[in-house]
Amino acid sequence: MSKLSRFVLLVFLVALSLWGMWPTLQWYFVLPEETKELVKISEEEMDKLSPELRKQVLDIKALRKKVMNLGLDLQGGANLLLEVDQEELKAQLAEKGGDTLSENAFREELDKATERATEILKNRMDTFGVSEVSIAKTFDGRISIEMPGVSDPQLVKESLSKIGRLEFKLVDEETMKKLRDLGVPMVGDAVMSLQGLPTNFTLPSDSDWYPWYENDDYGIPHLRGWYVLKKETVLDGTYVESARSDMNPTTGQPVVSFSLTLEGADIFADVTRNNIGRRLAIVLDGRVKSAPVIHSEIPGGKGEISGRFTYNETEFLANILKAGALPVRLNVVEERVVGPSLGADAIQGGTKAVLIAILAVVVFMVIWYKGSGVIAVIGLVFNMFFLFAILAGIFRATMTLSGIAGIALTVGMAVDANVIIFSRIREEMKRSHNFRHALENGYKHASATIWDSNITTFFAAVALSLFGTGSIKGFGMTLGAGIIANMFAMLFVTKLIYDFLLDTLKLKKVSV
Amino acid sequence: MNERKPIPFMRVAPFAIAISLTIIVLGIIFYALKGGFEVGIDFKGGYRAEVAIGQSVSVGEVRSVFKNRGIAANVTTVGLVTDNRFVITVPYEAGSDGIALIRDVLTQVYGQDKVQIMGTTVVEAKVGKSFVYRALNLIWVVSLIVLLYVVIRFDFSYGVGAILAMAHDLFIMLAFAVFMRIPIDITIIAAILTILGYSINDTIVVFDRIREKKQLAKEENFLMVIDQSVTEVLDRSIITSLTTLFSAVALYIWGGEVLRNFSFLLIVGLISGTYSSVMIGSPVTAGVRMLLTKEAK
Numbered sequence: 134m135s136k137l138s139r140f141v142l143l144v145f146l147v148a149l150s151l152w153g154m155w156p157t158l159q160w161y162f163v164l165p166e167e168t169k170e171l172v173k174i175s176e177e178e179m180d181k182l183s184p185e186l187r188k189q190v191l192d193i194k195a196l197r198k199k200v201m202n203l204g205l206d207l208q209g210g211a212n213l214l215l216e217v218d219q220e221e222l223k224a225q226l227a228e229k230g231g232d233t234l235s236e237n238a239f240r241e242e243l244d245k246a247t248e249r250a251t252e253i254l255k256n257r258m259d260t261f262g263v264s265e266v267s268i269a270k271t272f273d274g275r276i277s278i279e280m281p282g283v284s285d286p287q288l289v290k291e292s293l294s295k296i297g298r299l300e301f302k303l304v305d306e307e308t309m310k311k312l313r314d315l316g317v318p319m320v321g322d323a324v325m326s327l328q329g330l331p332t333n334f335t336l337p338s339d340s341d342w343y344p345w346y347e348n349d350d351y352g353i354p355h356l357r358g359w360y361v362l363k364k365e366t367v368l369d370g371t372y373v374e375s376a377r378s379d380m381n382p383t384t385g386q387p388v389v390s391f392s393l394t395l396e397g398a399d400i401f402a403d404v405t406r407n408n409i410g411r412r413l414a415i416v417l418d419g420r421v422k423s424a425p426v427i428h429s430e431i432p433g434g435k436g437e438i439s440g441r442f443t444y445n446e447t448e449f450l451a452n453i454l455k456a457g458a459l460p461v462r463l464n465v466v467e468e469r470v471v472g473p474s475l476g477a478d479a480i481q482g483g484t485k486a487v488l489i490a491i492l493a494v495v496v497f498m499v500i501w502y503k504g505s506g507v508i509a510v511i512g513l514v515f516n517m518f519f520l521f522a523i524l525a526g527i528f529r530a531t532m533t534l535s536g537i538a539g540i541a542l543t544v545g546m547a548v549d550a551n552v553i554i555f556s557r558i559r560e561e562m563k564r565s566h567n568f569r570h571a572l573e574n575g576y577k578h579a580s581a582t583i584w585d586s587n588i589t590t591f592f593a594a595v596a597l598s599l600f601g602t603g604s605i606k607g608f609g610m611t612l613g614a615g616i617i618a619n620m621f622a623m624l625f626v627t628k629l630i631y632d633f634l635l636d637t638l639k640l641k642k643v644s645v
Numbered sequence: 646m647n648e649r650k651p652i653p654f655m656r657v658a659p660f661a662i663a664i665s666l667t668i669i670v671l672g673i674i675f676y677a678l679k680g681g682f683e684v685g686i687d688f689k690g691g692y693r694a695e696v697a698i699g700q701s702v703s704v705g706e707v708r709s710v711f712k713n714r715g716i717a718a719n720v721t722t723v724g725l726v727t728d729n730r731f732v733i734t735v736p737y738e739a740g741s742d743g744i745a746l747i748r749d750v751l752t753q754v755y756g757q758d759k760v761q762i763m764g765t766t767v768v769e770a771k772v773g774k775s776f777v778y779r780a781l782n783l784i785w786v787v788s789l790i791v792l793l794y795v796v797i798r799f800d801f802s803y804g805v806g807a808i809l810a811m812a813h814d815l816f817i818m819l820a821f822a823v824f825m826r827i828p829i830d831i832t833i834i835a836a837i838l839t840i841l842g843y844s845i846n847d848t849i850v851v852f853d854r855i856r857e858k859k860q861l862a863k864e865e866n867f868l869m870v871i872d873q874s875v876t877e878v879l880d881r882s883i884i885t886s887l888t889t890l891f892s893a894v895a896l897y898i899w900g901g902e903v904l905r906n907f908s909f910l911l912i913v914g915l916i917s918g919t920y921s922s923v924m925i926g927s928p929v930t931a932g933v934r935m936l937l938t939k940e941a942k
Contacts, residue, residue, distance in 0.1 A: 206903070273779075466769040475695060475764040482901035486892075489899060493891035501884065535835055538896055538904055542839060542911070545892030546846075549885040553850065556881045578857075586849040589794050590842040593787045597838060605780050608835050612842065 136636065139629050146621075150519060153526020156199035172197050175259045176356035177344055180326055197265075201525040203281075204533030205469070207483075209476035210281040214271070214467035215293065217246045221462050229374070229459075242459075244274060249452045250461045251276050253297035255354055256346065257418050261289050275466065284472055290465060297417055299370025299457040302362040303404075304412035304424055305340040309361055322412075322424075323358030339364055343414065345421040348449070360421050362414050367404045370457015372397025374434075378447040381439060387447040389438040391454055398434025406430040415453065422453055483537035490544045498548055502555050503644035509551040512627040516547045519618035520611075528610055536611055543615040550587075550623035554579040558645050568642035569635060576628060583624065591616045651872035652879070654923055655931070661924035665813060672820025682819075685828035686734055690770030692743025693734040695723060695902075696751060699759035707731055710754050716746065723902045730763070732902065737770045780834045784815070787838065791845050799852060802937065806930030807848050810921040814844045817917040818910050825909065832907040840914030843889070847882065848922040854878045855927065867934060871927045886919040 134142075160169070171193045174182075179190055205212050226234055226242060234242065251270050258266045267279045280289065309322075315334060318325040323345050336342070343362045346354040376391035393401055404413070405427050414424040425438045438450065494513070498506035520543065524530040558575035565571060594616060597609025634640045676682070686693050698707075704722045711718035716735060723730040735743040744765050751760045788811060796804035818837055822829060854874040862870045893915055897908035 464769075465767075468765070468767040470765045472695075472763040479901055479903065482899050483904075486895040486899040486904075490892035490895040493895065494888045497884075497888060497891070534901075534903055535832060535907075538900065538907065539839075541892045541896050541900075542889065545889035546843065546885070548888050549846075549881075552881050552884045552888075556878070556884075560877070582850055582853040585798060585853055586846040589791050589845050589849060592790045592794060593838070593842045593845070596786050596790055597783060600786055601780065601783055605783065605831070605835065605838070608838070612839075 136629070136632050139625070143626065143629065146519070150522030150526065153522050156196050157201040157525040160196065160200040168193060172265065177259075180328060180356065184328075199529065201529065202531045203476075203480075204531045204536070205279055205281060205476075206471055206534045207476050207480050207532065208281055209284065209471045209473035210279065211283040211286040211289075211471075212280070212467075212469045213278045213286060213289070213293075213465055215250070215276040215278065215463040216274075216466045217243060217250060218462040218464055219243065222246055222459070225459055245452055245455070246459060246461045247274050247276060249297075249456055249459075250463055252449070252453060253417065253456060253461075254278070254293070255348075255352065256297070256420055257292065258354075261292060276463070282473070284470060286468065286470065293463055293465070297370075297456040297460070298419075299373070299454070300366045300416045301368040301404075302343070302364075302366055302414050302416050303408060304414055305337065305361040305363050306411050308337060308340055312361070320358045323360050323421075325358050327359055336361065343416060343419065343421050345424075354420075360414060360424060362416070362421070367413070368393075368397060368400055370454075372400070373454050373457045376451040376454035378444065378451045379437070381437070384439075386439060387442050387444045389442075389447045389451045389454065391436055391438070391451070393434035393436075395434070398432075401434060401436070402430060402432045405436075415450070417453055417456065423450055479534050480537075483534055483541075487537060487541045487544065490541045494544055494548060498551075502551075505551075505555055505558075505643055505645040508627050508630050508643070509548050509555070509623075511630060512551060512622045513544065513547050515626045516543070516615075516618050516622035519622060520615055523614040523618060524611065528614065530607060530610060533607065535608060539608060539611040539615070543611075543619070547615075547619050547623065550579075550583045550619065551627060553582055554623075554627075555645050562645070572631060572635075576624075580624065583620070587616050587620055651869065651876045654872050654875050655868040655928060658924055658928040661920075662928065665817065665921075665925065668820050669813075669816045672816065672823050675820075675823045679823065679826075682822060683826045683828040685830035686737075686766065686768045687830040688828075690737035690768045691734050692737065692747065693732065693766040694744055694747045695730065695732050695763045695765075696747070697761045697763055698729045698731070698751070698755055699761070700729065700755065701727075702729055702755075704731065707733070711750060714750060716750065718747070737768070739770075743767070780831060784837065784841065787841060788812075791841075795849070795852075799856060802930045802933040803852050803856075805933045806926040807845060807852070809929045810848050810918075810926035811841055811844050813921045813925045814840055814914055814917045817921075818914050821913045822910065825906075827906045827910065832903065833910060836907045836910040836914065839911065840918055843915065844918035844921060847885070847918055848926045850881065851875060851878055851922045851927060852930070855930075864934070864938060867931050871931060875923050875927065882919055882922070886915055889915055 171190045174190050179187055182190065222243060223239065226239070247270060251268060254268050254276065258268055261280070265281055267277075269277050271277050278289070280286065283289070309324075312324055312330075312334065313319060315331045317330060317334075327342065340361050341364050343360050344356055345358045345360055347357045348354050372393050374392045374394050374397070376389060379388050379390040380386070381388045408427055409429060410427065412424040412426050414421045416422070423438070423440075425440055438447075442450070491513075495510050498509050498513075500506070502509065517540075520540070524532075524536075530536070554575050557579045558571050561571035561574045562568070591613060594609050594613035598606050598613060599609075601609050631643065634643055703726075704720055708718070708720045711720065711733070719734045721732050723732055733747050735746060737743070744762075744767065748760065748762060788808060791811065792804050792808050795807045815837060818840060821827070822833065827833065851874065854877055855871055858870045858874045858877075859867070890912065893908050893911040896904050897912065900908055
């Protein structure tokens with residue numbers, strides 16, 4: 134490749150990296166605190182805002198997702214690890230099924246219960262009084278809750294002990310029809326927003342607004358719209374005996390089939406007989422999860438919910454329906470709290486260590502290799518730059534203390550490629566005094582070694598990020614990104630600098 | 646051509662191997678005597694609180710405060726002695742609140758306004774294990790990948806040399822973990838994995854040179870080829886270990902309490918990793934080659 138095209142490629146990659154890092158840079162260095170606070174506004178609160186303000190909040194929330202986060206060990210916060218109470222689940226299942234379950238069947242039920250508990254928690258995550266809670270099922274079947282900035286998780290723990298409240302409520306079809314006739318914008322048969330409702334509209338006293346939440350691709354619930362439901366609960370979750378995802382034998386479509394307890398079956402038969410054509414909303418902790426239409430009377434307590442569902446959606450809904458039948462009790466098995474000052478100390482110490490490591494390496498390289506040492510240092514700067522770009526722009530990594538340690542080590546190891554090249558150039562210089570010649574030979578011979586040694590480490594890094602979990606995964610990703618950034622900076626960028634010095638500036642040699 | 650005079654590394658290799666084996670055997674003896682590794686609360690469960698006390702107290706005083714009340718607490722200092730900051734851990738006990746216990750004891754002695762809890766961790770006894778074991782399993786996966794690559798790219802004898810060099814570094818680090826009573830937790834496993842990556846990197850740089858030199862020499866002179874090659878890459882090996890050591894030492898001094906054990910083991914591993922490429926990986930490769938050629942005859 135000609136020098137010019139290599140230079141253009143470098144400029145292009147730098148621009149691309151800046152673009153990838155821009156949200157992170159903006160968040161930590163440009164935006165004022167008041168603007169960042171907007172992230173904390175919940176979706177239901179957002180519905181009450183003016184359109185301009187709402188757009189601003191949406192923009193800031195979208196930006197926030199692209200920002201490299203600080204781990205709880207750096208910004209302070211609480212991390213809870215929860216586990217489904219296995220003994221209780223076993224007892225409940227024994228009560229329902231009668232005979233004992235096989236080990237495998239129990240594992241499956243446990244997994245479902247964990248998933249259900251995760252759903253229930255996600256459904257009420259914005260009631261924890263903390264912004265940016267993250268709730269996830271871990272690889273070993275536990276639930277991890279991360280709450281940045283929380284130093285006493287007691288409030289959250291109390292909220293955890295409450296089991297999910299599942300209710301069935303009838304949709305107030307008359308009011309919904311009135312709203313539609315008044316020209317209120319609708320989304321999927323629900324009202325889009327509570328803003329700008331006609332002034333002549335009044336809510337009947339026996340009905341109320343209920344928010345309708347739907348999960349996005351990442352399993353995070355989002356507000357889709359609002360239903361007017363009758364306040365009266367026609368049936369609650371305790372009457373549900375079982376629910377599973379199924380397939381309708383005639384249409385072949387995925388459906389949820391469920392069965393109710395004897396008492397529940399009677400109530401349900403009454404409700405369905407009197408309300409054919411209306412919708413019955415499935416409400417979890419006050420939020421509508423689905424509102425299927427009642428097509429016919431359902432006697433005998435065995436029914437089916439059909440709609441344009443995908444298989445995953447029916448799985449999800451069936452699992453929610455079981456919330457009433459199999460209430461899950463969660464135990465806190467691990468709790469980590471990092472106070473804000475401790476986090477600040479960690480950032481300060483880590484940054485100091487990285488800076489001192491950089492300084493030591495820079496001083497050493499410049500003294501030892503003189504002019505070439507300066508080139509290696511420039512390579513190091515590019516290396517760090519690209520590493521951050523990959524972490525922030527591609528991996529959306531979370532920066533933790535061990536991540537900082539990884540970066541400090543990368544600084545030390547980064548110059549290795551250049552050290553290999555430089556000692557090769559020195560050797561070549563003993564054979565021929567033509568610097569240009571020695572340089573080309575040095576890069577050529579050293580490249581094979583550098584590739585070999587880095588590829589094995591890169592494989593190890595890939596293995597860690599594929600098979601590792603938690604901090605090990607993050608570590609593997611940092612290591613892998615570090616190798617890519619390093620190879621590029623130390624082979625490509627430094628060579629370009631040499632070529633520029635020798636060809637364009639017509640230098641005879643660069644001290645090494 | 647003015648080639649450097651080779652340093653006779655291979656002549657001292659047997660002694661070096663003996664020293665390494667001694668350290669490892671000592672490690673095993675210590676391991677047996679102490680009944681295994683020190684394990685952190687990540688692994689065995691427990692309560693851990695980092696506290697700052699608003700007056701000058703020594704770590705011994707804090708220890709005796711707990712001892713006098715019959716509480717089996719482990720107390721260590723954090724940061725500078727003048728900071729009066731301590732990490733206190735108490736064993737896990739179902740149904741009790743160890744954090745509250747630590748807080749209560751300290752406020753009784755030093756007064757409420759003097760005791761500040763900076764961070765806490767509670768781990769139930771059975772949780773930690775699966776996580777740590779899973780991470781340990783990764784070490785085998787990584788070793789296998791490395792072996793495969795080296796066997797394909799070089800040949801079998803180099804593969805054995807590389808793997809034994811890695812195993813050496815692993816055992817040396819574990820031996821030091823036992824000597825220094827460093828609790829095995831997730832950061833220590835990260836340190837081990839880092840060193841394995843570093844060690845293989847260093848070994849391959851040496852092997853690459855040996856392979857290059859070997860093309861010009863006879864099989865009988867393999868040991869001489871090693872000496873020659875190691876001498877040639879020696880300055881690079883030393884410089885890279887040095888710059889990486891700068892980082893590890895910086896982390897040890899300024900990185901804070903969480904990274905102290907991690908960076909200590911890194912320092913051990915970096916030295917071991919550089920040394921093992923020359924003193925373990927190379928002679929083992931030579932030995933395997935000798936065995937193979939003998940068999941071929």
